[in-house]
Amino acid sequence: MKKVPLILCAALVFACAVVLLWPRPKPRPFDPAFQRLTPFETSTLPLATRFDMPLGSEHGAFTYNARAFRISRHLGDDLNGIGGQNSDLGDPVYAAGAGRVVYAGIPGPGWGRMVIIAHRLPEGDELGPVVQTMYAHLESIRVQTGQTVQHGDPIGTVGTGEGAYLAHLHFEVRVGPYVNPGQGYADTALNRVAPEQFIRARCGAAPEVLNPAPQKD
Numbered sequence: 001m002k003k004v005p006l007i008l009c010a011a012l013v014f015a016c017a018v019v020l021l022w023p024r025p026k027p028r029p030f031d032p033a034f035q036r037l038t039p040f041e042t043s044t045l046p047l048a049t050r051f052d053m054p055l056g057s058e059h060g061a062f063t064y065n066a067r068a069f070r071i072s073r074h075l076g077d078d079l080n081g082i083g084g085q086n087s088d089l090g091d092p093v094y095a096a097g098a099g100r101v102v103y104a105g106i107p108g109p110g111w112g113r114m115v116i117i118a119h120r121l122p123e124g125d126e127l128g129p130v131v132q133t134m135y136a137h138l139e140s141i142r143v144q145t146g147q148t149v150q151h152g153d154p155i156g157t158v159g160t161g162e163g164a165y166l167a168h169l170h171f172e173v174r175v176g177p178y179v180n181p182g183q184g185y186a187d188t189a190l191n192r193v194a195p196e197q198f199i200r201a202r203c204g205a206a207p208e209v210l211n212p213a214p215q216k217d
Helices: 006-021 039-043 195-200
Strands: 063-067 077-081 092-094 099-105 113-120 130-141 154-158 169-175
Touching: 039 113, 099 130, 113 154, 169 195
Parallel strands: none
Antiparallel strands: 063 077, 077 169, 092 154, 099 113, 113 130, 130 154, 130 169
């Protein structure tokens, strides 16, 4: 039986030490953003039979649209309390329709806290089967990813995008299953549709089930 040369043994020991001691990259935490809802996830979303504005009282009263969809390349509506400035800071933000939270977090600079809710539309809706509503610049988030919400449930509060803006809610409606915080401005509408028009076409309901007026804590 041949003996292993001493130099080869030393080389093997050194190689093993390098493998064991070499710093390994830390695994990145799972980010629910930039994901695509599967057909099963889409089919099990709560059915959203109606939508209302996410800020203010009934039908979005006591709010105004400071920057509408596609004005200056804008991909959503900027909703403000009628007092302007920071008068609506901390006001409740409501789920526009029944759905499931697919993102809740801080996606990057300028966004502040953000919530995205996926909704299953009734069969035959021209935008179906799934749309997502996005709520950004929040001061606080009151829901978690994976949570089911009903129309009118409080999901957060109006914020300033971590001090980047005066208080307002950036609100978008997106068509399709792709969960992506994305950008707030673009040369084309991408997969966004005009929020006010979307809600106006789907807000039919009896007065007793309208959103309650906002109440500060």
